[in-house]
Amino acid sequence: MSGRLLRWACTGSALTALTTLATLAPPATHAAPGPGPGPGDRPVAELLTDLQRLYRQAEESTETYNTTDEKLKARRREAADLERRLDTARASAGASRSAAGRLARQQYQNGSVAIPAYVRLLLARDPQGALDQRHVLRRASADRAATVNRLVADERRARELAERARRALAAQESLARRQKQARDSVRARLKEVEELLASLTPEQLAALGRAEDDGATRAQREFVASGALGAPGARRAPSERGARALRYAVEQIGKPYVWGAEGPSAYDCSGLTQRAWRVGGRGIPRTSQEQWARLPRVPLRELRPGDLVVYFPRATHVALYLGDGLVVHAPRPGARVKVSPVGANPVRGAVRPDPGGPVAEEWRPPRLPDGAREGTDTGWSG
Structure with a gap:
């Protein structure tokens, strides 16, 4: 994200900041018509559609970035584990190789033609002692065979682990390239957002902000009127973990959105929900799409505080x-x-990370800080 967009982020929503600027600016004079229609000639609805499209593309790239990042972390852990196991296997193979070498030297040093055991038994002055010696020889032979077998097994294990480590490294490098592509895509989309906003007049920015706010208000009114949330005024207590997760999330109000961020100083949408539930005592997947796909679903009519509400057709x-x-x-x-x-x-x-968790007793909603509802309501429009 560029410096200008970051500066807007430091004072709140880009649209909110620029809308405020528009209310203070004197009426703009219209420039002479140019060679073609520019941003100043486009309807607000069209501008809002373009803005939402760019945000949607950025979010899709962000989800790709986050998913790839999680896979890359897992591959790095796997590669590190394989390296440790490979070191152990190589050390074991080395020890087996040394033991086999000692056996080879001993056999070379004692290389005379062996007298068959039954002949030694017939010539022995102490047949019972010869039988005992024969048992010892058999045991020694078994030990030599075990040493050779152990060497073969250790060498095979080391080769297999080396090949798995090589494949894990190759997969890690491929994921790193995909992550870079996703990161670059996010940056490109956000640059387009910045360029679009920078091209607009204060009047257009103010109208854009009003159109977005009106759309959010209308959407909320229609959603509640549909009865999706069940009976009006219905209140449910969260689980104990859900209560802790929600308190943590409320404590983060006012911190900036940064794509790919997992806290504690900044978050993207799923980074906030994951960290809040981790603090609550329950690990959940990193991305909104994985949270939707892997966590237990709950009907909207049964929503309780702490549940996760997932948005847009692609769960972005x-x-x-x-x-x-x-x-x-x-x-x-x-x-x-x-x-x-x-x-x-x-x-x-909606999904519920802990459907079987005990309900929090004497639940009271967390106190919201001043300005908790200021700024844009809409997320990634689709």
Whole structure:
């Protein structure tokens, strides 16, 4: 993200900051018509559609980046484990090789033609002693065979682990290239967002902000009126873990959205939900798509605080349900962690990280800080 967009992020939503600027700026004079229609001639609805498209593309790239990053971390752990096991196998093979070498030297030094055991028994003055010696020789022979077999097994294990380590490294390098491509794609999309916003007049920015706010308000009203949340005023207590997760999320209000961030100073949407539930005592997947795919689903009518609300057809945004039709989430670049209406974005469904967890007793919603609802409500529009 460029310096200008970061500066906007430091003071709140890019749209909110620029909308405020528009209310202070004098009316702009219209320039003479240029060779073709520029951003100043385009309808606000069209500009908002373009802005949302760019945000959607950035989010898809961010999800790819996060997914690849998780796979890369797993591959690195696997490669490190294979290296440790390979070191152990090589050390064991070396010890077996030394033992086999000693046996070879002993056999060379005692290389006279062996007298068959039954002949030694017939010539022995002490037949019982000869029988005991024969037993010892058999045991020694078995030990030699075991040493050779151990050497063969150790060498085979070392070769197999070396090949697995080579494949793991190759996969790691491939993932690193894919991660770089996803990172570059995010940066390109966000640069386009910045360039679009920078090309607009203060009047357009103000109108864009109003259109976005109006759309979020209308979406929330329609969502509640649909009865998706069940009976009006229904209140449910969270689980004990959900309560801890939600308290943590509320404590993060005001911190900036940064793509790929997992806290504690900044978050993207799924980075916030994952860390909040980790603090709550339950590990969940890293990305919103994996959270939707792998966590138990819960009907929206049964939502309780701490549940995760997932948005958009591709499950590219996620928030923690606060209760009373509100969520806590990290909306998008240029915005900060905040409280928004649950229906401000198209709801995909909800999941519950700990469906069997004990319910928190004497539950009281966490106190919201001042300004908790300021800034953009919409996340990644699709």
